Amino acid sequence: xxxxxxxxxxxxRQHGRHDLPWQNTRDPYRIWLSEIMLQQTQVSTVIPYYxxxxxxxxxxxxxxxxxxxxVMALWAxxxxxxxxxxxxxxxxxxxxxxxxxxxxxxxxxxxLPGIGRSTxxxxxSFAFGARATILDGNVKRVLARxxxxxxxxxxxxxxxxxxxxxxxxxxxNASNAEVSGYTQGLMDLGATLCVRGKPDCARxxxxxxxxxxVTGRQRELPTARPKKAVPTRRTWMLVLRDGNAVMLxxxxxxxxxxxxxxxxxxxxxASLAERARAFGSDGEVxxxxxxxxxxxxxxxxxxxxxxxxxxxxxxxxxxNDADTAWVALDDLDSFGVPAPVRKLLTSLxxxxx
DNA sequence: CAAACGTGGCT
DNA sequence: TAGCCAAGTTT
Numbered sequence: 578x579x580x581x582x583x584x585x586x587x588x589x590r591q592h593g594r595h596d597l598p599w600q601n602t603r604d605p606y607r608i609w610l611s612e613i614m615l616q617q618t619q620v621s622t623v624i625p626y627y628x629x630x631x632x633x634x635x636x637x638x639x640x641x642x643x644x645x646x647x648v649m650a651l652w653a654x655x656x657x658x659x660x661x662x663x664x665x666x667x668x669x670x671x672x673x674x675x676x677x678x679x680x681x682x683x684x685x686x687x688x689l690p691g692i693g694r695s696t697x698x699x700x701x702s703f704a705f706g707a708r709a710t711i712l713d714g715n716v717k718r719v720l721a722r723x724x725x726x727x728x729x730x731x732x733x734x735x736x737x738x739x740x741x742x743x744x745x746x747x748x749x750n751a752s753n754a755e756v757s758g759y760t761q762g763l764m765d766l767g768a769t770l771c772v773r774g775k776p777d778c779a780r781x782x783x784x785x786x787x788x789x790x791v792t793g794r795q796r797e798l799p800t801a802r803p804k805k806a807v808p809t810r811r812t813w814m815l816v817l818r819d820g821n822a823v824m825l826x827x828x829x830x831x832x833x834x835x836x837x838x839x840x841x842x843x844x845x846x847a848s849l850a851e852r853a854r855a856f857g858s859d860g861e862v863x864x865x866x867x868x869x870x871x872x873x874x875x876x877x878x879x880x881x882x883x884x885x886x887x888x889x890x891x892x893x894x895x896x897n898d899a900d901t902a903w904v905a906l907d908d909l910d911s912f913g914v915p916a917p918v919r920k921l922l923t924s925l926x927x928x929x930x
Numbered sequence: 931c932a933a934a935c936g937t938g939g940c941t
Numbered sequence: 942t943a944g945c946c947a948a949g950t951t952t
Contacts, residue, residue: 615948622938623948656936659951693950713948733931764948773946774941802945833935872936873946916937934952940945 578723578786582748586755588782589762594769598627600761605679605704606637612696613664617657620768626655638677641668649836649913658835658913663691681705694740702760706753710743711760712736715767721799722771725788729800807871811878813849814840814918816865816925817856819886819903823922824856825912827900833872838902838912840921846880853884860885865925870917881921 594600597620599611610630614623629651634640640648645665652661667690671679679700680686686697694712701707710716717730720739728735748759770777778790785791789798817824825838841856843849850862865881888903897903904912906926909919 612948617935617947617949618937619939619947654937656938657949659935660949663950691950695949699948711948714946715948731932768948804944831935835935870936871943872934874934931952935950937947939947941942 578746578783581746581783582751582759584782585762585766586748586751586758589758589765592769592780593758593762593765598624603704605700607631608703609667609679609692609700610664612699613660613691614655616660616696618655622655626652637668637671637679640665641672645836646913650911651913653837653913653919654916656916658837659831660691661913662830662836666690667692679704681707683707683709699760702756706756708747708751708756710740710747711763712740712743713764713767715771716743716763718773718799719763719767719771722776722789722795723783723787725792725794725798727798727800729802731802735800807874807876809869809876809878811880813843813846813880813882814921815842815849815853815856815862816840816881816883816922817853817858817886818883819888821907821926822888822903822905824886825902825904825914827902834915836913837915838904839915839918840881846882849882853882856886858884858886865921868917868921879917879921883925 599607602608611623611627614626614630630640633647633651634643643665645662648665649658649661652658652664655661670689671677681701681704683697683701686692686700687694692700698707698709698711701709702711717739720726720742721730724742726735726739726742730736730739748755751759766781770781776795778784778787778795781787781790789795824841826841828834828837828839830836841852843852853862862882862884865883867878867880869876869878871877902912906922909922914922
């Protein structure tokens with residue numbers, strides 16, 4: 578399809594999205610921030626986080642200078658927390674090694690923490706008019722359908738073929754504005770017309786040439802991810818409570834909820850009771866309602882236990898240090914707390930006292 | 931290179 | 942409802 582890019586650019590100009598919060602700017606900082614947040618995350622989810630970050634950290638220098646805990650607290654709830662740590666590191670690298678200005682080339686961008694090939698292309702095309710293709714979920718879906726690309730796009734072989742195809746479709750001599758429109762068009766087509774469930778082929782500029790549309794295979798393309806059973810893990814969480822405050826513990830930097838503040842955990846009931854005693858609680862440990870939380874790759878059954886504590890007569894364990902903190906339930910916002918733990922504590926806040 | 935890595939929206 | 946998956950990157 579020799580006129581793929583021209584058709585896409587024309588479609589985007591007329592029917593694409595033009596008023597998202599991170600559009601209508603060439604500020605690499607704002608574009609970068611949005612692109613990181615939008616990785617594996619829907620637009621509607623990102624919008625309030627993007628606004629919060631921009632208000633608190635108006636430029637890359639402000640973000641670089643912030644304490645890591647502040648960045649994590651602001652990111653809490655968005656998920657994939659490695660993104661937040663890389664975001665912070667990236668800001669510091671840009672300030673310390675690039676004089677506070679994002680590099681303009683795809684290759685240099687892709688060397689920065691948290692910026693891979695697709696995000697680098699997005700930033701380079703939106704901020705600098707570079708001729709580089711993205712390859713996100715939207716593009717994979719559009720390419721699979723329009724060109725009839727078979728196979729699960731998460732598979733390396735298929736993904737490589739799609740990168741090659743996507744590169745070949747780039748507009749050859751386009752202005753900066755056209756390059757931005759092309760990249761945005763790829764996303765918009767996938768996000769608004771060529772959606773997973775019921776694609777609106779009637780309004781699609783590629784309908785007459787689209788393999789999936791012509792053959793009625795919209796449902797089979799792109800090829801679905803192979804099904805895998807999700808294992809279940811189980812954990813006991815300690816709600817050590819002193820009046821309106823609970824004790825939180827810093828999680829290790831990597832692994833699930835890496836770098837967030839969460840409730841102390843144990844692998845079984847007895848171990849949790851022992852931890853409660855070690856912290857200095859001499860009261861009873863009582864069961865709260867169990868619940869489960871589903872991640873992408875496993876299900877977590879959570880057994881919360883409540884124990885009373887009195888810091889007034891408590892021991893050294895009552896003191897805050899780098900990895901433990903007593904937090905008022907009204908003040909959870911200033912700590913990066915995992916979403917389900919936050920929900921648990923918030924519901925407790927309503928029912929206690 | 932397959933697996934790890936969150937959460938919420940949608941069907 | 943339970944399953945699928947979204948503006949992917951890192952290890």
